[in-house]
Amino acid sequence: MLGPPGGGKGTVAKRLQAEFNIPVISTGVILREAVDKKNKLGIEAENIMRKGGLVPDHIILEIIKERIKQEDCKNGYIFDGFPRNIEQANSLEKLNKELNEYVDYVFYFEIPFSEIIQRLSNRRVCKKCSINYNLLFNPSKKDSTCDICSGELYQREDDKEETIKNRLEVFAKQTIPLKNYYKEKKLLKVIDANLSENAFLAIKKVLRGMHK
Ligand code: ADP
Ligand code: ZN
Secondary structure, three states, X not given: OEOOOOOOHHHHHHHHHHHHOOXXXXXXXXXXXXXXXXXXXXXXXHHHHHHOOOOOHHHHHHHHHHHHOOHHHOOOOEEEOOOOOHHHHHHHHHXXXXXXXXXXXXXXXXXXXXXXXXXXXXXEEEOOOOOEEEOOOEOOOOOOEXXXXXXXXXXXXXXXXXHHHHHHHHHHHHHOHHHHHHHHOOOEEEEEOXXXXXXXXXXXXXXXHHOO
C-alpha cells in the first residue's frame, strides 16, 4: 500500500489483516517500536524520523528481509509504507526474484493534500496496539485511552506541525514516482482514500476477486 502520510493506510491495513488473516508489515510501526526500545536500529532511525526524512534504504531492506522470512508470512503479506522510493522498489523486485515471490497488486491511496494536514495534526495512536484515532473524525470513547486494548494514546513525534510539511515534501519527491513505476508494470490500483471504509471495501473486492 502506497500513499501519503495520513492517507489511512495503517487503518485499512489492520482491517485487511483481520479479514484475510495475512500479516501487515508496516515499516513505520517496526521503526517506532525500535525507537521505543532504544535498540541500535531505533537509535539510528529516531532523528531521521523526527525530522520526517527517510531511513536509509539498506536498513529498510534488512528489516523487510528479516520479517518476510517468518512463518506467518508463508501465505503472503501486505506491505504498509514500503517501498517508499524507486530504489526500494528495485530492491524489492530483486529480492522477490531471489525468493521466487511476486507482487500481486500495488494500491495507491489517493487523497487531497488539503485533507492530509488535518488528519495528521489530529491523529492519535495507541501505544500498545498501534491503532489510529482522530480527535475530529474518529475519537476514542475515553480521552487518551484506546477503545480496543485500553492502551495509552499519544501524538506521534512526526505528526507535529513542523515535521508534517517535510514529510509531505519527501512523499511528493520520492514516493509519488512509484505510482508511474507500478503503473508501467500494470500492478497499480488507485484507491479513493477519502473515506477509509471505502478504501477497505475497494481493496477487499480486488483481493477477493483474486481468489476466485
Ligand atoms: P506515514 O505514512 O504516516 O508517514 P509511517 O509510519 O509509514 O508514517 O512512517 C513514519 C516514518 O518512518 C517515515 O517518515 C520515515 O522516516 C520512516 N519510514 C517508514 N517506512 C519507511 C521506508 N520504507 N523507507 C524509509 N523510511 C521509512
Ligand atoms: Zn490499543
